[in-house]
Amino acid sequence: MTFVFPSINGRKPEERSGHVAVHFDGYIVVWGGYHRHGPEVAFPGVHFVVDKYHHSNEVWLYCIETSTWKQIETSGEEPPPMSGSSACVMEGKSMFIFAGHCDGGPTSTVFALDLKTFVWENLTSRIQGNPPSPRDKLCCWTHNDLILYFGGYGLAPDPERVDQSNGYFNFNSSGEEQFTDNRGWNSHLFVLDTSSLTWIQPKTKGRPPSPRAAQASAQIANMAYLFGGRHMERRRNDLHSLNMDTLEWSGSISTTGNVPQGRTWHSLSPASDRHLFLYGGFNNDQDALGDAYILDISTMTWFQLTVPSNPSSPMTRMWHTACCTSLPGEVVIFGGCTSSVLDDDPNHTASILVFRFAPPHLNWLCADAIVNKYYSTISKQLKSLPKNLRASLFLHRRLKALGKI
Numbered sequence: 001m002t003f004v005f006p007s008i009n010g011r012k013p014e015e016r017s018g019h020v021a022v023h024f025d026g027y028i029v030v031w032g033g034y035h036r037h038g039p040e041v042a043f044p045g046v047h048f049v050v051d052k053y054h055h056s057n058e059v060w061l062y063c064i065e066t067s068t069w070k071q072i073e074t075s076g077e078e079p080p081p082m083s084g085s086s087a088c089v090m091e092g093k094s095m096f097i098f099a100g101h102c103d104g105g106p107t108s109t110v111f112a113l114d115l116k117t118f119v120w121e122n123l124t125s126r127i128q129g130n131p132p133s134p135r136d137k138l139c140c141w142t143h144n145d146l147i148l149y150f151g152g153y154g155l156a157p158d159p160e161r162v163d164q165s166n167g168y169f170n171f172n173s174s175g176e177e178q179f180t181d182n183r184g185w186n187s188h189l190f191v192l193d194t195s196s197l198t199w200i201q202p203k204t205k206g207r208p209p210s211p212r213a214a215q216a217s218a219q220i221a222n223m224a225y226l227f228g229g230r231h232m233e234r235r236r237n238d239l240h241s242l243n244m245d246t247l248e249w250s251g252s253i254s255t256t257g258n259v260p261q262g263r264t265w266h267s268l269s270p271a272s273d274r275h276l277f278l279y280g281g282f283n284n285d286q287d288a289l290g291d292a293y294i295l296d297i298s299t300m301t302w303f304q305l306t307v308p309s310n311p312s313s314p315m316t317r318m319w320h321t322a323c324c325t326s327l328p329g330e331v332v333i334f335g336g337c338t339s340s341v342l343d344d345d346p347n348h349t350a351s352i353l354v355f356r357f358a359p360p361h362l363n364w365l366c367a368d369a370i371v372n373k374y375y376s377t378i379s380k381q382l383k384s385l386p387k388n389l390r391a392s393l394f395l396h397r398r399l400k401a402l403g404k405i
Contacts, residue, residue: 001294004354005310006067013060013069015348017337018083021321022095024115028062028323028332029095031113034083035348053081053102059118062352064325064332076120079111080104084136088147089115090194096147098192099135099154106134106154106183110192129199132190133157139217141224143244145195150242151229153213156182163201166190170211174232185211185231189242206249209240214264214319218276219244220297225276228263235262235284239295257302260293265341267322269331271357274298277331279355280317288339290315292355313351314338329357 019033034051056078061070085100095113099106108131110123124131135154140147156169167187187208191200209215215229215236224242228235237260241250266281266289276295283289292305307315320336333353337346359365 001305001358002356003308004356005312006352006354008352009066009068011069011071013071013350014054015350016054016335017319017341017346017348018101019054019321019335020085020087020097021323021334022087022089023323023325023332024089024093024095026064026326028064028325028334029115030060030062030321030334031058031087031095031097032056032082032085032100033335034081036346053083056081059113062332062334064327067352072118074113074118074120077111077122078120079109079122080107082107082136084138086138086140086149088140088142090142090145090147096192096194098140098147098149099132099138099152101136106136108132108134108154123197127192127197127199130161130201131199132188133162133186135186135213137213139215139226141217141219141242141244143222143224145193146244147192147194148224148242148244149190149192150217150226151186151188151209151212151215153185153230154183156184157186157188162188165203166201167208168211170231172232185213187211202247204242204247204249207251208249209238209252210236212236214282216266216268216278216281218268218270220270220273220276223297225268225297227260227268227276227278228266228281230264235264235282237262239300253300255295255300255302258293258304259302260291260304263289265319265336267320267333269322269324271329271331271355275357277322277355277357279322279331279333280320280336282318282340286340286342288316288318288337290317294357310353313349313353314347315353317349317353327356327360330360331355331357 014035016033016035021028021030034053057074059072080102082100082102086098088096090096093115097111112121133155135152138152140149169186171184191202212229212231215226217226222244224244226240239253261283263281263283267279269277271277274297278293281289292307294303316338317336322331322333337348339347
C-alpha cells in the first residue's frame with residue numbers, strides 16, 4: 001500500500017472544496033465546488049475573504065496516464081453553480097448531478113452531462129413521481145439503471161409527498177450553527193430509475209441509519225456502505241450497509257481494530273473486493289484530518305495506515321473527492337480543504353494524491369519503463385506492431401502526450 005504524489009504537467013484547475021468527481025474513460029472528471037475569493041472591501045480599512053462557486057459551464061479532466069489537466073467548456077441546459085451535490089456515471093456515458101447548494105439555497109434538481117459531447121440536459125421536469133426535498137451533502141450508489149440517494153441536509157419535506165415510513169427528518173437545533181431555520185437532517189432513501197425517469201420511495205427492511213449529512217459512501221458489488229456523517233452537533237463513526245438487491249439495511253455494524261473517530265466530509269472508496277479505504281475528513285473538535293484507514297469487510301476490522309508527509313501540500317483533507325480508477329486498488333484524491341472550512345480564511349487546494357492498495361500490474365510497470373527509458377532505442381520495432389496490439393500493450397495517452405505517436 002502506497003501513496004503517490006504525481007508531478008502535474010501544465011495548467012491545472014483552481015483550488016476547490018465541495019465539488020464532485022467521477023472516473024470516466026481514463027479521466028477524473030471534476031465539476032463545481034467553491035473557492036476563496038478576495039479579499040474584498042467591506043468598508044474602508046476592513047477586508048474579508050468570501051467563498052464563491054466555480055463556473056458551472058466548465059469541467060476539468062485529469063488524465064491519469066499523463067498527469068495532465070484539460071479544461072472543457074460545456075453547453076446546453078447547465079445547472080447553477082453548486083457545492084455539496086451528488087454525482088455518478090450512468091448509461092456508460094452520462095454524469096448525473098443531483099441536489100446541491102447554490103446561491104438560492106439547497107436544490108432538488110437533476111442534470112445529466114453527456115461525457116462525450118459535454119452537453120448538459122436538465123431532467124428535473126421530465127422525471128415522474130415525488131422527488132426528494134431540496135438538500136446537499138448527501139451520498140449515492142448505483143445499481144443497474146438505478147441511483148440510490150441517502151440522507152443530506154436541507155429543507156423539510158412535504159409530508160404529503162414523502163412516505164414517512166421511508167425515513168425521518170430532524171430540524172436543526174444545533175448550537176454549532178450561527179442561524180437555524182427550516183433546515184435539518186434526513187434519513188430518507190430515494191431511488192431514481194434512469195431508464196424510466198421515475199422517482200421511487202422504496203420500502204426497505206432492517207434498521208436504517210439515523211438522519212445525517214456529509215457522510216461518506218462506497219459500494220462493493222451489490223452492497224452499499226456508509227460511514228460517519230453529522231447529526232446535530234455530533235459527527236458519527238458508525239458503519240452501515242445496504243443490500244441493493246433486497247433493500248435490507250444492516251443496522252449499525254460492530255467493528256474492531258483501530259476504529260476511526262467520528263467525522264464528516266471524508267471519503268470512502270473500494271480498495272479491493274473486500275477492502276474499503278477511508279481518508280481524511282473533519283472531526284468533532286472541528287479539525288481537518290489527514291489520517292487513512294482500511295476496513296476488511298470480511299472480518300469488519302479497521303487498520304490505520306501510516307500517511308507520509310508531503311512537503312508541497314498538507315496531507316490533511318476535508319470535503320475532497322476520491323475516485324477509483326480502472327487500475328485495481330487505485331484511488332485518486334483531488335481538492336478539498338487542508339484546514340477547517342469554518343476558518344475565516346480556509347485553505348482550499350487543487351492538489352492530487354493517489355493511493356494504491358496493490359502494486360500496478362507487471363505489464364503496466366514494464367510499459368511505463370519502456371516509455372520513460374527505452375522508447376528511443378526500440379521505437380522503430382514498436383511502430384511495426386499492429387496498431388491494436390500496440391495500443392493494448394502501452395499507455396496510449398502517455399505516448400501521445402510525449403509526442404511518440
